[in-house]
Amino acid sequence: MNRGVAVTGIGVLTPGAPGTAGFWETVCGGEPTFRTITAFDPGRFRSRVAAEIDFEPARYGLTPRQLRRMDRAAQFAVVTAREAVAASGLELSALDPGRTGVVVGSAVGCTVSLDREYSVVSDSGRLAVVDPAYATPHLPDYFVPTSLAREVAHDAGAEGPACVVSTGCTSGLDAVAHGVEIIREGGADVMLAGATDAPISPITVACFDAIKATSPDNHDPVGACRPFDGTRSGFVLGEGAAMLVLEELEAARARGARVHAEIRGFASRCNAFHMTGLRPDGAEMAVAIEAALAEARVPAEGIDYINAHGSGTKQNDRHETAAFKRALGPHAYHLPVSSIKSVIGHSLGAIGAIEVAASTLAIEHDRVPPTANLRHPDPECDLDYVPLTARELRVDTVLTVGSGFGGFQSAMVLSAPGRWRS
Template identity: 35%
Template sequence: MGVISAPALKLDQFWNCIRHGISGGKMMTRFPPGTAPTLIAAQIDDFDASNYMDAKMARRLDHSHRYGVAAARLAQQDAKIDFAKVDADRVGLVEGTTASSNETASKGDEGYYKRGYKGVGPFALINGYSGAGSGEIAKELNIRGHSVTLSSSSASGNDAIGYALSMIRHEEVDVMVAGGAEAPIVPHIWGALCLNQVLSRRNATPQQAMRPFDKTRDGILLGEGAAYLVLEELSYALSRGARIYAEILGHGRSCEAYHPVAPHPDGIGYFRAIQKGIREAQIDPEEVDYINAHGTATEANDIVETKAIKRYFGPHAYRLAVSSTKPITGHLLGATGALETIVCALSLHHQEIPMTLNHSEAGDGCDLDYVKGRSRPYPIRVALNLSSGFGGKNSCLVLRRFER
């Protein structure tokens, strides 16, 4: 597994931040915010792309592409696998993203308005299409089987891993590199989120700004970065002596077909995604010990997500630990599901449930165990990762602790 995030750029440091609630929130400096009501983000400042790829090549890429290459390379190194030695037709790559290549598109428009078509730049086409990131990663890591990009809003990272699971289960590949990359801190996305009152306005305290399930919640901390995992068919992984963090058992997804932005008030999207994921995993719902919630600290989501968990799990919902790690990492839009899958895998590996940073007093309709105050050692058997995106897209991944 590999991560590039605001709190940390290395896997062990990332887990330390998750365990101890060290947030990557800070003042946003990527561009002048003007009169925007939100001035804070989980922005990455200490990233040097030349540590992961050719410096000249990196300069022409969007931030999201650089982050993706870096995280995928770190995942490859962590897995100790050489893709050149894997049968080319038995390895693939899938990326989940929402706003990838927006940086190139924005610069291209600006250049055209100033200088005409010659101001667009020669790389606008190469870098500006939605599949540019996965293509660049495949080239850098020498993945020759296939490369694909999925986009399902903030469910993209989860769905990318679900796609990888399906490819392996159908015996089309032995190995998949799966994850997501995102760099949404650009003016037009920032402005739109501000207008829709999605971002937290606690500018004086960026690390305490995002408060999922809390009575005083007021929105998300926007983040950026990438997360990638190397997924392998079990016997293949065992044959080469791979370190295994966790097993992925199932993936469930749903669409509410209800509203462009708001979740269905009855939580039917979350409910159906959980239901499908548990069914595919072929486990008893009471085996689930931990849920990494979507937990956006928005008024509607936190109540709806809580309602869906209670509706599906019944009395067992009150025995579950439910936490959101977005106050630490920020909300990475399409990459957030991949990042939080890594959180779940590390939680299972280390047998520790992460806290919900900044959660103090539960809001109305939020009455589950949100792991307040500090992370919690616990013998976790099964963890769920929930993600939800605009357009009513919902996704649930089911992971289990690996035991030989």
């Protein structure tokens, strides 16, 4: 049975104003949050711009012991899960813990802590054979990404299914979809599902420098990411997290929950083409979109808005533009499409879950966030990319997509509750 799955709680932490409300205000405001990296000295790198969170752990009630133990990405996940649960109105302590689960997406896991600890045990890279005597006792947790799900589950008292999904930049989208499937198949009543990444570290910046995927426009941090713009030069690295409370739709209604949106369809494909490259025709993403629409039982003409991957690289922007045309036909030319990465950066595995949150909020507020810095449209990207200013319009159904290294292509359809149910 295809049980409806509702989003009843949202927690978001991104650059800009804090919390879910602050996130929505930030992305709709259209003012990029980019700046020269402050987490470390970026002087030796090609790209020295990022979207950093001014994170104050004490504000969120994290204890000194938790801060000592948890990587920055884990801290983000716990904080956003707490916000989502509080917003849902659920009392997790009153539920069967074995029927409450957790799924967390992440592309690079505990990168900040691993980078820091390697520097310590190798004496800043001087030692070829590292000295484990200087390692933190929590180092094993940083090596095992499942510690992210464990931290969220422990904090929430969830004893049901728990796992981490790591599929590159589609991790967040895929993690939410996995949570949906667990509820549909009856494996849990409530799932805390989302993603987290804190990748702003020397090793991550160096990796993206090597393939020239990030923007080198260090002279203009605010304008460095320009999705669908003919002058674009790459993406801006970001950090953040989003966690959602997912419940079976009828159960949520029965308890009087506020249902923000319903997740109706999802599909993922892999192009098996290139480790980082994309075919320009967008075929694999188009197939994922078509499959998600079929599962949702929504026609192409039923989509009101597309939350694009919109990373700001030429190959991605042209790839998904082609995919939208291929999957949606003429309707693609009548749809608003936008990229929130133009405001909060690309937080790798976390961004897919953050974009699910944005899609949900677009439905709830009948508002579409803009694509910042889009002043010189690429002629090959000829759809309506909502440049510069948010747009007020009726939004009942949203398509959100993700594209990841390794050829992963994912698509999800969300709608206002009950929109496509007879």
